[in-house]
Amino acid sequence: MLVTVFSLFFYERELRDRGFLPSVDLHEDLWSWHRMNAGRSGDDKLVLLGASRLLLDTSMAELKQRYPGSSVHMLGLNGKYPLSTLESLANDEDFTGTVVVSLNAQALEPFYWDMQQDYVDHYEDQFSFYLSLDAWLKSIYQSRLVFADSSLAWPKLVNYYDKNERFMDPGYTTRALDLSIRGDFERVDAERLSKHFYNEKLKDYQDNPPTKLEGWLPQIEKVNEMTRKIIDRGGHVVLLRLPTSNGHWELDDEYYPKETYWDRLAERSYAPAVHFLDIDGLSDFDLPDTSHLDFRDRDRFTSTLFDGLPVELK
Amino acid sequence: MLFNSITFLFFLAIVLILHYSPLSWSAKKTNLLIASYLFYAAWNPYFVLLLLMSTLLDWKVAARIYASVNPRERKFWLVISLLVNLGALAFFKYTNFLMANLVVVAETAGISFAWQENSIVLPMGISFYTFQTISYSMDVYRGKMKPWNSLKDYALYVSFFPQLVAGPIVRSNEFLPQCVEPKVFDGKGFSVGLALLLIGLMEKVFLADSVFAPLVDSVFQTEQVPDAMSAWAASYFFTMQIFCDFAGYSLCAIGTAKCLGFRLPFNFNSPMAATGFSDYWTRWHISLSTWLRDYLYFSLGGNRLGRSKTLRNLMLTMALGGLWHGAKWPVILWGIYHGVLLVSERIVEGKIRLPVMLPEVLRIFLLRLMMMFFIVISFTIFRSESIGQVGSLLAVMFGFTDSEVTVLSWDMTFQIAILASLALIAVQWIWNRKQIIKVIENSNFLLRGLGLAACVILIVLSTGQSDGFIYFQF
Numbered sequence: 001m002l003v004t005v006f007s008l009f010f011y012e013r014e015l016r017d018r019g020f021l022p023s024v025d026l027h028e029d030l031w032s033w034h035r036m037n038a039g040r041s042g043d044d045k046l047v048l049l050g051a052s053r054l055l056l057d058t059s060m061a062e063l064k065q066r067y068p069g070s071s072v073h074m075l076g077l078n079g080k081y082p083l084s085t086l087e088s089l090a091n092d093e094d095f096t097g098t099v100v101v102s103l104n105a106q107a108l109e110p111f112y113w114d115m116q117q118d119y120v121d122h123y124e125d126q127f128s129f130y131l132s133l134d135a136w137l138k139s140i141y142q143s144r145l146v147f148a149d150s151s152l153a154w155p156k157l158v159n160y161y162d163k164n165e166r167f168m169d170p171g172y173t174t175r176a177l178d179l180s181i182r183g184d185f186e187r188v189d190a191e192r193l194s195k196h197f198y199n200e201k202l203k204d205y206q207d208n209p210p211t212k213l214e215g216w217l218p219q220i221e222k223v224n225e226m227t228r229k230i231i232d233r234g235g236h237v238v239l240l241r242l243p244t245s246n247g248h249w250e251l252d253d254e255y256y257p258k259e260t261y262w263d264r265l266a267e268r269s270y271a272p273a274v275h276f277l278d279i280d281g282l283s284d285f286d287l288p289d290t291s292h293l294d295f296r297d298r299d300r301f302t303s304t305l306f307d308g309l310p311v312e313l314k
Numbered sequence: 315m316l317f318n319s320i321t322f323l324f325f326l327a328i329v330l331i332l333h334y335s336p337l338s339w340s341a342k343k344t345n346l347l348i349a350s351y352l353f354y355a356a357w358n359p360y361f362v363l364l365l366l367m368s369t370l371l372d373w374k375v376a377a378r379i380y381a382s383v384n385p386r387e388r389k390f391w392l393v394i395s396l397l398v399n400l401g402a403l404a405f406f407k408y409t410n411f412l413m414a415n416l417v418v419v420a421e422t423a424g425i426s427f428a429w430q431e432n433s434i435v436l437p438m439g440i441s442f443y444t445f446q447t448i449s450y451s452m453d454v455y456r457g458k459m460k461p462w463n464s465l466k467d468y469a470l471y472v473s474f475f476p477q478l479v480a481g482p483i484v485r486s487n488e489f490l491p492q493c494v495e496p497k498v499f500d501g502k503g504f505s506v507g508l509a510l511l512l513i514g515l516m517e518k519v520f521l522a523d524s525v526f527a528p529l530v531d532s533v534f535q536t537e538q539v540p541d542a543m544s545a546w547a548a549s550y551f552f553t554m555q556i557f558c559d560f561a562g563y564s565l566c567a568i569g570t571a572k573c574l575g576f577r578l579p580f581n582f583n584s585p586m587a588a589t590g591f592s593d594y595w596t597r598w599h600i601s602l603s604t605w606l607r608d609y610l611y612f613s614l615g616g617n618r619l620g621r622s623k624t625l626r627n628l629m630l631t632m633a634l635g636g637l638w639h640g641a642k643w644p645v646i647l648w649g650i651y652h653g654v655l656l657v658s659e660r661i662v663e664g665k666i667r668l669p670v671m672l673p674e675v676l677r678i679f680l681l682r683l684m685m686m687f688f689i690v691i692s693f694t695i696f697r698s699e700s701i702g703q704v705g706s707l708l709a710v711m712f713g714f715t716d717s718e719v720t721v722l723s724w725d726m727t728f729q730i731a732i733l734a735s736l737a738l739i740a741v742q743w744i745w746n747r748k749q750i751i752k753v754i755e756n757s758n759f760l761l762r763g764l765g766l767a768a769c770v771i772l773i774v775l776s777t778g779q780s781d782g783f784i785y786f787q788f
């Protein structure tokens with residue numbers, strides 16, 4: 001036991017000295033645990049839906065401090081628009097909390113509607129209390145110890161060493177126990193990352209061009225069906241467009257002009273729809289990769305954001 | 315509940331605390347019974363009813379068999395047990411398979427009907443606990459034992475959580491007498507049990523899931539036909555993976571039971587050291603092979619009805635053994651393949667000998683190499699997703715077809731897998747039939763400690779790589 005403890009202790013210390021931080025693996029069972037907790041009855045809940053911008057830009061600590069009488073639940077999934085999860089919460093009669101949904105005009109496209117459906121299906125059809133509990137316990141273990149991160153499992157270290165002839169470098173993102181993601185852009189070439197995100201988004205828009213407006217507008221009514229269910233039974237919903245910057249915002253606006261898409265959503269939406277340009281100061285934050293915030297700015301950003309959102313919680 | 319899960323650690327800790335607390339032996343057995351049902355319910359609470367039904371059925375059947383002197387009535391009750399247990403097994407395990415094949419046959423005949431694939435959930439462990447309850451009734455029928463006098467003990471025998479979902483298949487006359495005497499904490503036995511559990515977890519989490527599985531999956535889970543080297547390597551590594559997975563599980567089960575003061579039979583005995591096909595089956599999944607021998611092969615007549623019927627019985631037993639493993643054509647073919655090997659061995663027994671001048675060591679070496687060759691082929695069949703994949707892999711492995719698709723390459727993970735596999739083979743060839751429990755009991759304290767520390771470190775560093783045990787799907 002002593003040999004084990006000392007060996008692991010020194011390995012953990014070595015990893016931390018190299019700049020690694022604990023990070024939690026996300027998979028369907030763990031997400032189901034958080035979804036289960038978010039769905040429990042009670043109107044003192046704040047549930048956050050969205051993708052990577054929400055995950056990186058939101059300070060859960062700031063929200064817990066702002067709303068000490070409420071529980072805050074992060075159900076964001078990296079790279080996936082959240083409308084399937086909104087639908088799941090809408091159909092969950094027990095849910096009467098507040099949902100903040102981070103999305104953009106593209107999220108309403110029919111071909112992007114079901115991006116989170118695999119996680120939702122897993123929760124609704126294959127949920128196992130035991131597996132989810134185990135996933136949650138494992139996430140606690142991973143949130144405390146760097147070596148518990150699966151990206152540092154020995155085959156990955158060996159493969160990396162084989163290709164690069166050196167020990168793996170720490171990544172710039174880590175996932176916390178509450179599922180939010182911490183992005184440290186001082187660890188990465190932000191300019192290269194910006195170009196990468198811009199090019200990826202451009203390719204996405206070119207491969208999946210916007211639906212004609214006549215085809216997109218009815219999607220607002222589909223969103224309204226979901227938000228109406230939550231609001232009519234005492235809950236609250238806020239639709240939110242988080243910032244992009246530099247060339248990325250211009251690209252978004254070129255393919256989905258705000259006046260044509262978002263403003264129409266805001267007019268017709270049953271729930272309030274808030275654009276980042278509507279909140280003073282939100283555009284002033286630096287987004288190192290044009291799309292996501294550095295963790296050092298999260299607290300201030302979250303405070304500024306929620307100052308401007310129509311969210312009333314204890 | 316999986317042995318390689320954090321919840322199991324907490325579960326086991328609670329069970330052990332209760333087990334060695336100052337409660338009556340009867341209360342402790344009740345705790346173990348409740349714990350075993352909770353263990354099973356963690357996977358799917360509804361199927362606990364099926365487990366209970368199988369338990370109560372054979373409890374009643376054995377009592378009725380024993381109480382009757384009329385041979386027809388005794389046989390009637392045995393048939394009831396077989397029909398209900400095997401019927402349940404057939405329904406849950408083979409309905410999807412049969413219907414899927416029926417759809418294919420019907421479509422060939424121009425008839426189409428819909429069947430939702432995988433619409434019947436397979437209850438975990440059903441292949442194991444039904445065999446245990448059947449063996450209890452059959453042993454009473456054959457007069458090998460009397461019905462047990464405690465339903466609690468019997469229910470614990472059927473549901474005992476260390477071996478409930480993937481064996482070893484335990485005989486009632488091995489387990490039930492252990493329920494009589496209260497278990498007192500035995501430090502040496504506990505530490506050996508813990509060692510077995512850790513070694514089993516290391517085999518599963520590190521060797522099976524981290525070392526071998528990624529290489530195996532990259533070949534078998536692709537639709538492309540790999541080149542010969544990749545096909546041979548993946549088959550060889552799967553041979554190692556399935557051993558480590560299943561033997562690892564068995565060690566976890568045996569070790570956990572030992573921590574509780576119970577003895578379970580060993581399920582593997584250096585199978586890679588086998589020098590013949592029948593020898594192999596005295597070393598691989600021993601609890602199943604002996605069950606099939608005692609309750610199927612002997613019931614068919616064994617070797618008492620002449621040579622041709624002996625060979626027929628052997629073939630049938632192995633084919634049904636393959637069927638037991640799963641509702642997939644490759645797995646059934648695997649059973650038939652082993653039947654052919656055993657039958658062939660019987661036929662050529664004594665007719666072919668290696669040259670007398672060969673030293674014994676070299677003779678054994680060559681026989682073991684030959685066995686490894688045939689076993690690797692058998693696991694190529696077993697692991698394949700379809701008969702088509704069996705054909706295409708074997709064709710490329712034996713040079714009947716060619717493929718340029720290199721899936722596996724000589725990188726560090728490949729080299730580590732080779733080293734690990736050679737170490738596994740070496741340990742088994744050197745130990746041969748030496749039981750791991752004896753090795754642990756006789757080992758130097760410091761070496762044992764270092765070895766177990768290495769196991770824990772390897773388990774921890776393989777985090778995130780682990781999957782369910784392969785034999786859970788049977």
